[in-house]
Amino acid sequence: MSDQAIDEHLRKAYEHGWVTDIESDTFPPGLNEEVIAALSARKGEPRWLLEWRLKAYRHWLTMTEPSWQKPHHEPIDYQSISYFSAPKSKDDAPKSLDEVDPKLLETYEKLGIPLAERAALAGVAVDAVFDSVSVATTFREELGRAGVIFMSFSEAVKHHPELVKRYLGSVVPIYDNYYAALNSAVFSDGSFVFVPKGVRCPMELSTYFRINEMNTGQFERTLIVVEDGAYVSYLEGCTAPQRDRNQLHAAVVELVAEGNGEIKYSTVQNWFPGDEEGRGGIYNFVTKRGICKGRGSRISWTQVETGSAITWKYPSVILKGDDTVGEFYSVAVTANRQQADTGTKMLHVGKNTRSVIVSKGISAGRADQSYRGLVRVNKGADNARNFTQCDSLLLGDRCGAHTFPYIEVKNPTATVEHEATTSKVSDEQVFYLRQRGLSEEDAVNLVVNGFCKDVFKQLPMEFAVEAQKLLAVSLEGSVG
Amino acid sequence: MLEIHDLRVRVGDVEVLKGLDLVVRRGEVHAIMGPNGAGKSTLAKVLAGADGYEVTGGTATWDGEDLLGLEPEERAAKGVFLGFQYPVEIPGVSNAYFLRTALNAIRKARGEEELGAPAFLKLLKEAMAFLEMDDSFRNRFVNVGFSGGEKKRNEILQLLVLRPALALLDETDSGLDVDALRVVSRGVNSLRGGEHAVVLVTHYQRLLDHIVPDRVHVLAGGRIVRSGDKDLALQVEAHGYADVGASA
Numbered sequence: 001m002s003d004q005a006i007d008e009h010l011r012k013a014y015e016h017g018w019v020t021d022i023e024s025d026t027f028p029p030g031l032n033e034e035v036i037a038a039l040s041a042r043k044g045e046p047r048w049l050l051e052w053r054l055k056a057y058r059h060w061l062t063m064t065e066p067s068w069q070k071p072h073h074e075p076i077d078y079q080s081i082s083y084f085s086a087p088k089s090k091d092d093a094p095k096s097l098d099e100v101d102p103k104l105l106e107t108y109e110k111l112g113i114p115l116a117e118r119a120a121l122a123g124v125a126v127d128a129v130f131d132s133v134s135v136a137t138t139f140r141e142e143l144g145r146a147g148v149i150f151m152s153f154s155e156a157v158k159h160h161p162e163l164v165k166r167y168l169g170s171v172v173p174i175y176d177n178y179y180a181a182l183n184s185a186v187f188s189d190g191s192f193v194f195v196p197k198g199v200r201c202p203m204e205l206s207t208y209f210r211i212n213e214m215n216t217g218q219f220e221r222t223l224i225v226v227e228d229g230a231y232v233s234y235l236e237g238c239t240a241p242q243r244d245r246n247q248l249h250a251a252v253v254e255l256v257a258e259g260n261g262e263i264k265y266s267t268v269q270n271w272f273p274g275d276e277e278g279r280g281g282i283y284n285f286v287t288k289r290g291i292c293k294g295r296g297s298r299i300s301w302t303q304v305e306t307g308s309a310i311t312w313k314y315p316s317v318i319l320k321g322d323d324t325v326g327e328f329y330s331v332a333v334t335a336n337r338q339q340a341d342t343g344t345k346m347l348h349v350g351k352n353t354r355s356v357i358v359s360k361g362i363s364a365g366r367a368d369q370s371y372r373g374l375v376r377v378n379k380g381a382d383n384a385r386n387f388t389q390c391d392s393l394l395l396g397d398r399c400g401a402h403t404f405p406y407i408e409v410k411n412p413t414a415t416v417e418h419e420a421t422t423s424k425v426s427d428e429q430v431f432y433l434r435q436r437g438l439s440e441e442d443a444v445n446l447v448v449n450g451f452c453k454d455v456f457k458q459l460p461m462e463f464a465v466e467a468q469k470l471l472a473v474s475l476e477g478s479v480g
Numbered sequence: 481m482l483e484i485h486d487l488r489v490r491v492g493d494v495e496v497l498k499g500l501d502l503v504v505r506r507g508e509v510h511a512i513m514g515p516n517g518a519g520k521s522t523l524a525k526v527l528a529g530a531d532g533y534e535v536t537g538g539t540a541t542w543d544g545e546d547l548l549g550l551e552p553e554e555r556a557a558k559g560v561f562l563g564f565q566y567p568v569e570i571p572g573v574s575n576a577y578f579l580r581t582a583l584n585a586i587r588k589a590r591g592e593e594e595l596g597a598p599a600f601l602k603l604l605k606e607a608m609a610f611l612e613m614d615d616s617f618r619n620r621f622v623n624v625g626f627s628g629g630e631k632k633r634n635e636i637l638q639l640l641v642l643r644p645a646l647a648l649l650d651e652t653d654s655g656l657d658v659d660a661l662r663v664v665s666r667g668v669n670s671l672r673g674g675e676h677a678v679v680l681v682t683h684y685q686r687l688l689d690h691i692v693p694d695r696v697h698v699l700a701g702g703r704i705v706r707s708g709d710k711d712l713a714l715q716v717e718a719h720g721y722a723d724v725g726a727s728a
C-alpha cells in the first residue's frame with residue numbers, strides 16, 4: 001500500500017468523524033481498514049507497521065475460521081468487538097473491590113494473594129494501592145545495566161524500531177492462520193524482550209511486574225529474542241484468575257533463539273473459565289511459536305492451563321539450527337463445561353535436533369479435552385529424536401480425554417517415540433491417603449499434583465507452588 | 481481402648497463379619513489369626529472406614545467414642561492407623577512430602593501446631609535410620625516400584641512417624657525377608673507399652689517370635705472363635721485351625 005493510499009485512509013477516517021472517537025479511550029465496535037489506520041495512528045506507529053497491519057487484515061478477509069478442532073462455540077461477530085481501548089482506561093474497571101465478583105475474590109483469598117494484588121488482578125484502578133510504576137522502574141534499571149531490553153510492545157516500536165522490524169512476523173507470519181492474521185492486523189500491545197549476545201538475564205521476567213499494562217489483553221503480541229549464547233526465562237500471566245470482559249483472546253507469541261541461546265517460556269494461565277454451565281468464559285485462541293535458529297539453541301514451553309471456556313493453542317518449536325532442542329511441558333485442567341484443544345508442534349529441520357513433549361491432561365465434571373501433537377521430521381533432519389509422553393487423568397465418569405498424535409517422518413535416521421496413558425484417581429489411592437489423615441479433597445489434589453510432577457518441576461519454584469494451589473482451586477467441587 | 485461388640489458387616493451380598501467381639505487396651509499387643517477369607521482384612525478396613533463395607537449391626541468404639549460414624553480422616557486424627565496388606569502407589573508424590581502432609585493434617589485436625597520442614601526432616605531421618613532404610617526412599621514416589629517387602633517396611637515407617645494410638649497392621653510380615661522382619665518388628669515394638677494399642681493380623685508364628693503378643697485371637701466364620709495367650713499361636717502353627725475349633 002502506498003503512502004498516499006494510507007494518507008487517503010486516514011483522511012477518510014477523519015471525514016467520518018473518527019476524530020472524536022479517537023479522542024475517547026475506546027473505539028466503537030467494528031473492523032475495517034479505517035479502524036486499523038486509526039488504531040495505528042493513535043499509537044503513533046511508523047508507516048511500515050501500519051502497512052504490515054493492513055496487509056494482514058486483507059489476508060484475514062480471505063480466510064475462514066478453522067473448524068477442524070474439537071471445541072464448539074457460537075460464531076464470533078468480529079464487527080461487534082471494539083479494537084482499541086487505551087491501556088490505562090479505568091472507565092470500565094471496577095472502582096473498588098466491592099464491585100468485583102465475590103466468587104473471584106473468594107478464589108484470590110484461597111490462593112493467599114495479598115489484598116493489593118487482588119485489587120490489581122480484578123482490574124481495580126491500582127495506582128493508589130499498588131506502586132506498580134516504581135516496581136517496573138526498579139526492574140528496568142537492573143535489566144538495563146545487563147543490557148536486557150524489556151518493555152511493552154508499543155514502547156519497543158518507538159525505541160527499538162529496527163529490532164521490532166527485523167523480528168516481527170519472522171516466526172508467525174501474517175498468513176499463518178486465521179487468528180494470527182487477525183492479531184497482526186489489530187494487536188493492541190504486549191511485551192518485548194531482547195537479550196543481547198552472551199547475556200544471561202539476571203532475573204525471571206514476568207508480565208506480572210507490568211501489572212499496569214494488563215488491560216492490553218485481547219490481541220496481545222509478544223516478541224522475545226535472545227542472541228548468541230544469551231538466556232532468558234519468561235513467565236507469562238499470573239496465577240490468579242483475571243477478571244476480563246473480553247470474550248475473545250487471540251494472542252501471538254514469537255520466540256527467536258540464536259546460536260546456543262536459550263528461552264524458557266512458562267505460562268500459568270487462569271482466565272475465568274465460565275460458571276458451572278459454561279457461561280461467561282473466555283475463548284482463548286493463541287498462536288505461540290518459537291524458532292531455534294542458531295546451532296545449539298534451545299526453547300522450552302511450560303504451561304499450566306486451568307482457565308478459559310475454550311482453549312485452542314499449540315505452542316510449537318521450529319528446530320532449524322543443528323543440535324537444537326525443543327521442549328513442551330503442559331498441564332491442562334478442564335472442569336465443568338470447559339473445552340480444551342491443546343498440544344504442540346515440533347518441526348525438525350536441522351540435524352541432531354531433539355524434542356521432548358510431556359503433556360498431562362486432567363478432566364473433571366463434564367469437561368472435554370483433546371491433545372493434538374504434531375512431530376514432523378524433515379528430509380534433512382538427520383538423527384532427529386522425539387520423545388512424547390501424553391497422559392490423561394480422569395476425575396469422574398462424565399469427562400473425556402482424547403489424544404491425536406500426528407507423526408510425519410521424512411528421514412529414516414529419525415527416532416520418534418510416543419507413549420500415552422489414561423488413568424483415574426483410584427478409590428484405593430483416595431482411601432489410602434484419607435486413612436493417613438488427608439481430607440478427601442486434599443487426597444485427590446495430592447494424586448493430581450503427583451500426576452503433574454514432571455511438568456511442575458520445570459516451573460520456577462514459586463510458580464510451581466502457586467500452580468499447585470491453583471490446581472486445587474480449579475478442581476474444587478469436582479471430587480466425590 | 482478399642483471395644484468391638486457384636487459387629488456385623490456385609491460386603492456386597494455376603495455377610496463377612498457375623499457378630500464379632502474384641503477388646504484391646506492401650507499398652508497391649510493383640511494378634512489376630514485365621515484362615516484365608518475369614519474376614520481379618522475386612523475387620524481392619526471397617527475400623528479404618530473404607531468404602532464398600534456395610535455395617536449392619538454392632539458397635540466399635542475407641543476410648544468410648546463411636547468410630548463407625550466417622551470419616552476415614554477423622555479416625556486417622558483420633559489415632560487409628562491401618563498398615564495395608566496391599567499398600568497403594570501414589571506416582572509423582574515423594575514419600576517425604578506425603579508423610580509430612582499426613583502428619584500435619586493429623587496435627588492440624590487435633591489443633592496442634594504443624595511441624596516445619598527441618599523438624600520433620602529430623603524426625604523422618606531418625607525413623608528411617610531405625611528401620612535401616614536407605615535415604616533414597618525419602619524422595620522416591622510413595623510405594624512406586626517398591627518391592628513387596630519395601631512396601632511393608634514403608635508402612636512401618638509411616639507408623640513410626642505418625643505414632644498412632646491404635647495400629648491395625650494387616651499382614652505386615654508377609655513378604656518380608658528375615659532381616660526385614662527383624663527391623664519391622666523393632667519398629668512395632670517401639671510402640672509397645674504406654675499409650676499405644678496394636679492389632680497384628682498375621683498368618684505366621686515367626687512374626688510373633690519377634691513381637692510377643694499379649695493376646696492371640698482366632699477369627700473364623702466372621703467371629704472370634706478362640707482367644708488365648710501367645711501359646712495359642714503356637715498351637716495353630718503346629719496343628720492348623722481345625723484343631724483350635726475353627727473350620728477353614
Ligand SMILES: Nc1ncnc2c1ncn2[C@@H]1O[C@H](COP(=O)(O)OP(=O)(O)OP(=O)(O)O)[C@@H](O)[C@H]1O
Nearest residue numbers: 491492496514515516517518519520521522523532
Ligand atoms: N470388595 C469385596 N468384594 C467381594 N468380596 C469381598 C470383598 N472384600 C472382601 N470380600 C470377601 O470377604 C471375605 C473376607 O475377606 P478378607 O479380605 O477380610 O479376608 P482375610 O481374612 O483378610 O483373608 P486373607 O488371610 O486371605 O487376607 C472373603 O471371602 C472375600 O472374598
Ligand SMILES: [Mg+2]
Nearest residue numbers: 520521522565
Ligand atoms: Mg487379608
